[in-house]
Amino acid sequence: MNLTSLTFLSFTLIVIVIYYLVPGKSQNILLLLASYIFYCSWDWHFAIILGAITIFNFYLTKLFQGSLTLKVNSINKNPNIARRSILWIGILINISALIFFKQSDFFISKFQSLLSHLGLIDHIGMLRILLPVGMSFYVLQAISYLVDSYQGHISNNVSFVNVALYLVYFPKLLSGPIERAGSFLPKLSVSRVVDNQQITQSVAMILIGLMRKVVVADVIIARIPPNFYKSPDSFSAIDLSFWWIAFMISLYNDFAGYTSIVRGISGLLGIDLSPNFENPFFSTSITEFWNHWHMTLSHWLRDYIYFPLSRFLRRYNQNRTFIPNIVIPPLITMFLCGLWHGESWNYVLWGLLMGIWIASEQLNSVFGSRDLNSTQLNPWHPKKILQWIMFLIILFLVFVPFMFNDIETSFIFFQSLLTKWLPPITLLGWRLPVLAFILAAIIDLWQYTRKDELIFLRYNPKIQSILLALSLILIFLGFHANPASQFIYQGF
């Protein structure tokens, strides 16, 4: 059930109508049921895996919350160690499940390659294990549930229905936002009331999301030549640069569009989901970028890996200028971020490059000249604009391994980019992507300059009506300009 399909629209409308007809106590059960139906529409096997993970995490938390007791004397003697051990067992099992489904083919193939290289085996096979859709996202949320429960951020009497709904809630199931248990579960325990303002804001979010997905991302994705990803050496440097920028804009709008749509849908159900993007391409530093790009993932990584790791390192050396304390946390965090994205070296390289960049920025903030920190400057100051352009160039360069399936193709891309500056320049089908770039820039500039993602609602009702009509026309025309594609982040 694709999010931009008529089937999903009908499904959502039916759920919303029934949701407001059933008594408040039954609303969560209805959402849970609807979410599992939605998940089964992808593959019922996936629902079984998620169900098992939910049951496991729910009862494990009951163990360290004290609702269930273990009859093991050694553990009962020291409750803190027992609780901590249970937490770590839970985290490891969740991660192992994710690794099993996501990474096993990668590691097994590398191991087999090594054995083959050593002449120990002559056949390289694959397990062909299918990654359940959304697993990368709900496993992080399951870990959040464990950690937040352990830290006491979650009430001990949270119901199984609410925990199950937290993990499977259909608007955020496929690609997030990655909600934190501590902040999301309380939303499921209160009565939800939707008023005019909430409906208006939610509908506006859905429309902005559809504009980003259907009118910008899909238009670009449908026109990026398939050969671009396979053999970049068959393109001139101008072509490569154009489709490279196109990829970045489509990636951003695809994911930001998805997030906006699901936040809007959830808003209609009276449950606010966290924002994931805040015009990240207007950042001027990589730290700022990650505070505006896939925010729920970067905040999760920050709070559950980066900060604990920093605290751990500071136990051995409390000096804040001690270089390993500055360099190791971003490197490890972003390395894991790369692995989370995919089971190949290109994502590992991408993560490491991001880690190096963040580390160097932090080294600079500790040891470098204060003058370089021009965050106080007006955004239109020439120095700030130059800094922004430089940042974008480096950012796009770092994203190259993310764009291709393997590192070799990334190197071929760079080689062609440096050497093939002579014609022929083909740029087949460039016109519609350029229109999509312009539309994307208008939306982002509008939101960024007014610091409001729903700036469109600040205008008087007549202008709002025109904007609504215009967006509906563009979405309708966008649907007919290209076949609808799946959201890119569903692949992770």
Next chain:
Amino acid sequence: MNRYKYVHIQPPYGKIAQNALIFLLLFIIISETVSRTGILKPRLSTFGIGTSDYTFEVQLDRIKTRIEKEGYVDCIFLGSSRVLDDINPDTVGKMYLETAGQFIRCQNFGITGLGITGAAKIANILTRLYRPRLIVVGTQFLDIQFQDVDNRILNDPWVRYSTGEFNFDGWLIDHSLAFRYYMDEIRYLSIGDNKANQDEGIPDQILQNGYLPLGLSTDPLRNLPWELHSKYEISVDSREAVKELLALRKEDVQILFIEMPIRYDRYKSSVYNFNDEHIFKKETTQLLSKSSSAIWFTQDLNLVPINDWHESEHMNSTGAEIFSAWIGNQLGTAVEKGTLVIPARSIVNQ
């Protein structure tokens, strides 16, 4: 207790949405009016139904324009690029006139990669729109490999709408000129993509009679023979498509099948299993004989000299002239002898 307590909607109800609806209606009325004035017509390069197959769009445009100019077509040649490149319908008409003494206006409707299932659907639509009296389906044992174009055509909203399956997009294409202009504009903006993969020439170069002549230079290595990896058989869908085609005879349309030849010598030297061709001939003959219909086999006649092939599977324009003249002659002879009956209404003496 109020069971709707979870939704607090206060008046005014949806004022913005109401106004937006008015703007939408205004937009639709204005754009449709402007489109119908003909101001935008010079921009419309094709029929504009928005399929992902550009050749299909161009062919629809060519036949529509021709009928607008000349009133009717009697005979339509349907099939893959072998039909598109190998049959000049004007030559067929000329030879038919010489042999049978009667004028027949023919149109080529070849589409690169078109198989028999797609051809059946198109034949249905063309019969409903233009009432031809003869449809000649050019086919060949290699056509079994064609799936993509057929799938695209079978799934196209306009094609489905035109063959009786209602859907909004198909309805819109049939009723809104503004929407057709939009679809054509999208095609124009994406034109590079369409030009990229045209192995047998650019659809824009298709002549008004639907024929796309290929260059004289012979380059036999350009298309190397392909090999079928699966067991050769005429599928259930193809058999159904043949039935669908033959059912058009009830609407006073004569259906004739012609085997489209390929460069035999190229295939003889290949790894290709020639038994497949024999199965094709045997099964096709059996299939058609049940419904007293015919197929003219041409491969063994060696009609076109080796030098008049563009490559292994398509003739150059000289070869196409020879082949088209042969078809015209055969048609005329068959009608003279009474072995082929073309409904009389379509034949206009000049």
